[in-house]
Amino acid sequence: MDFAFDAHTEELRAKLLAFMDEYVYPAEPVAEEQRAQLASPWDTPAVVGELKAEARRQGLWNLFLPDSEYGAGLTNLQYAPLAEITGRSPHLAPTALNCAAPDTGNMEVLYQFGDEQQKKQWLEPLLAGEIRSAFAMTEPEVASSDATNITTLIERDGDDYVITGRKWYISGAMNPDCKIFIVMGKTDPDGADIRRQQSMILVPRDTPGVTVKRAMQVFGYEDHSHGGHAEVVFDHARVPATNLIGEEGGGFAIAQARLGPGRIHHCMRLIGMAERAIELMCQRAVSRVAFGKALAQQGVVHNWIADARVAVEQLRLLVLKTAWMMDTVGNRGAHAEIQAIKIATPRTVVGILDKAIQLHGAGGVSQDFPLAELYASARTLMLADGPDEVHQRSLARRELKKYL
Incomplete structure (x- = not known):
């Protein structure tokens, strides 16, 4: 088995990592400051437009859409590590790259099922980031x-x-x-x-x-x-x-076609959220002293960090396998794997974020760190695009069918 990313993916990863360091992370506090000055909190801070312009200039745009005429032409397997990187700043980076939900799913619906007029009127301005x-x-x-x-x-x-x-x-x-x-x-x-x-x-x-x-x-x-x-x-x-x-009566099928990619995109970004949580845990552990020694010397902290690393590596492999299957046998063929990652990823990342919050003490639930907001996002994804129990029910029935 070859676990390496191809050359094009590695090139995009390097470019995106640099973009995050140079533009996105510094923009996080700026966006909050600008939002506080806006006439409406729902208006978009100016720095978001600047990020979008720079991302488009660098070719980091519409990475989610596999058709090269409309998007970047990447496979799910190529997009997975890129979406993971954007998950490290989930409230800013996906928007900057025009890869944010719900627009991504809506663009996929219009791309797959829209007629030419619908594509011209709505898909094109969405792809351009104009609406x-x-x-x-x-x-x-x-x-x-x-x-x-x-x-x-x-x-x-x-x-x-x-x-x-x-x-x-x-x-x-x-x-x-x-x-x-x-x-x-x-x-x-x-x-x-x-x-x-x-x-x-x-x-x-x-x-x-x-x-x-x-x-x-x-x-x-x-x-x-x-x-x-x-x-x-x-x-x-x-x-x-x-x-x-499409046609009357086609809504349920369109919804299923839309939600498959949406579910894996959420899981890709969740892994990035978990990676940022581990990074914050380690930084906190080496910088704080309690009861005479650094938190990094406390055995329970070792357990939290080690368990988080193991869990993230497991999740990443399962998500990459799912992406590969979607590319090779289609979304329907990868249905069980999509359900598996939708069950496993949010609940596991919630657990990692919970420990990261605990390690930060009162700071973990404050606005001074991103952990509380990341936790809220991850916990919500145990409901969004179908609650865990629906996916468990379907996956269990698929397994039981082998024996009935």
């Missing part, structure tokens, strides 16, 4: 872990569709640059096949009947850098029938 987007699927009134529960209606009325429903935790929707929603709802709520009842449709933010009501907090954070997680109401919002993505 942002949101994916409206989760609803407050139903258990959205089962997507067949969705109640939002998409009803045909002549040459239009009319959308009625309420969504929440719609990532990116608070950002004023968010110009388009991809909305999942039911076009055939009484259909016999519960996985053919749903469709996806493009709804511009300025459509009459669309109201972004409020930002939803996540562990007390509003996540300004990602454009928040909003509650959005669609009150008989009317759009042309040409805004439907």
Whole structure:
């Protein structure tokens, strides 16, 4: 087995690591200072635009999209170590490279399923970083872990569709640059096949009947850098029938196609978050003294750091294997592996961050270190893109099927 990255990946890794050191890490406090001076906390700090311009100049742009016409033309295996690096600054680096969720998933949907007009109107400005987007699927009134529960209606009325429903935790929707929603709802709520009842449709933010009501907090954070997680109401919002993505009844399949890459991208970035946590643990351990000796000399701290290193190496290998399988046998063929990393990675990284916070004492839960915010992000990913238990259920059934 060859565990080395190819020459192109190594070249991009070196360039991205330098970009992080020279531009991204120094920009983290600057972005916070600038945000405090903005008229709205949802406006984008100027330094983010500067980072995007520099990333684009260096060719570190749209790395997530495998098609060379639209993106960087990288495979999942090539992109994995790059996404991991951006995970070390998850609230800034992915945006700087135009590789941030939910835009990445939305661009993949438009790339795979959009028609030429939809690509020209929405995909091209998204690829250029000129606008942002949101994916409206989760609803407050139903258990959205089962997507067949969705109640939002998409009803045909002549040459239009009319959308009625309420969504929440719609990532990116608070950002004023968010110009388009991809909305999942039911076009055939009484259909016999519960996985053919749903469709996806493009709804511009300025459509009459669309109201972004409020930002939803996540562990007390509003996540300004990602454009928040909003509650959005669609009150008989009317759009042309040409805004439907693909065909009626294709929404569930499109959602599954979208979530596969999204899940592995989250896991790639989570490994970067864990690496930064280990780095902060080590720095703290050698710089603080308790009970007459450095924390780095305390046996329990040794255990925390060693266990974290072992866990990260295990996770990385599993994620890289999954990326390789997605490249060689497709997302469907790698379904079990995608589920495995979605179960293992967030919960393991949460544990590493928990120990890093403990090692930092009160500082660990403060705004002076990134650990508390990283913890909130990682813990949320045990719910986002399907809660752990849904993936465990599916993976266990796959294993049991061999014996039934």
